Amino acid sequence: MIDYVGEKHGRLLIIKEIEKKNKKRRFLCKCECGNTKEVNIDNITSGLIKSCGCLYKETRKLINKGRRLSTKESNERSLNNSRRKIKTESISTIKDLYINGMSTKDLATEYSVSLDTIYNCINEVSFASKQQPIVTQIALREIDITIPNNLKKVRRIFGVRHRQLAEYIGVTRQLVSAWETGKNKSLGKHKELIYEFFEDVQNKMKV
Numbered sequence: 001m002i003d004y005v006g007e008k009h010g011r012l013l014i015i016k017e018i019e020k021k022n023k024k025r026r027f028l029c030k031c032e033c034g035n036t037k038e039v040n041i042d043n044i045t046s047g048l049i050k051s052c053g054c055l056y057k058e059t060r061k062l063i064n065k066g067r068r069l070s071t072k073e074s075n076e077r078s079l080n081n082s083r084r085k086i087k088t089e090s091i092s093t094i095k096d097l098y099i100n101g102m103s104t105k106d107l108a109t110e111y112s113v114s115l116d117t118i119y120n121c122i123n124e125v126s127f128a129s130k131q132q133p134i135v136t137q138i139a140l141r142e143i144d145i146t147i148p149n150n151l152k153k154v155r156r157i158f159g160v161r162h163r164q165l166a167e168y169i170g171v172t173r174q175l176v177s178a179w180e181t182g183k184n185k186s187l188g189k190h191k192e193l194i195y196e197f198f199e200d201v202q203n204k205m206k207v
Contacts, residue, residue: 004041010050012037140198145191148182155180158201169193 004014004027012029018038020026025041031052043049097107108114145151155165162173169190178184187194 004044009044010047011055012039012044012049012051014044140195140202145179145194146185146187148185149180151176151194152180154198158198160198160201165194165197168197 005016007014011032013031014027014029015036016028018026018028021040026038027041027044028036029039029044029052030036031054033052033054035052035054037049037052039049102110140154143150143154145154155162162176166173166176170193171190175184179187
């Protein structure tokens with residue numbers, strides 16, 4: 001009978017023989033990671049089992065990481081291609097449609113691209129910075145933001161998100177959206193704060 005104690009197979013070091021199971025010789029092995037495992041000798045010598053299970057976990061982790069990187073790179077390439085296409089062909093139109101109330105979802109459908117592409121293009125263009133000479137000259141107080149859609153147009157012209165405006169005046173994004181659509185027409189004390197917010201943004205652009 002062959003004595004396997006002391007032999008190393010893969011990451012497993014055979015420590016001692018233990019009770020047989022189903023007439024098969026079994027050994028207690030210590031893995032390089034420090035764990036112990038009871039294994040049939042046939043599985044060890046054939047190379048079917050090389051560790052306590054840590055090798056499999058590490059391999060799966062590397063494979064999954066590779067898949068994630070591959071997917072991420074593929075998505076980035078696709079996104080960059082879409083950006084280039086939109087920039088060179090339709091960015092001016094998208095800007096006008098967005099400022100005048102067309103939703104990002106409708107824009108994505110219209111141009112057959114993802115919402116992320118539209119968001120990135122909108123952020124990248126930075127309407128406020130591209131139109132800085134015009135934006136800095138806007139007479140904000142002459143725009144009646146209580147009229148539905150006017151607040152949305154002003155916010156989009158300045159490149160401001162719902163969250164930024166909501167945090168400044170101390171309300172929820174949902175309320176800002178309701179003001180823009182006309183579902184809630186009562187600005188109350190917030191009207192002055194909204195003007196102050198956009199005036200602050202406008203002044204920063206002049207610096």
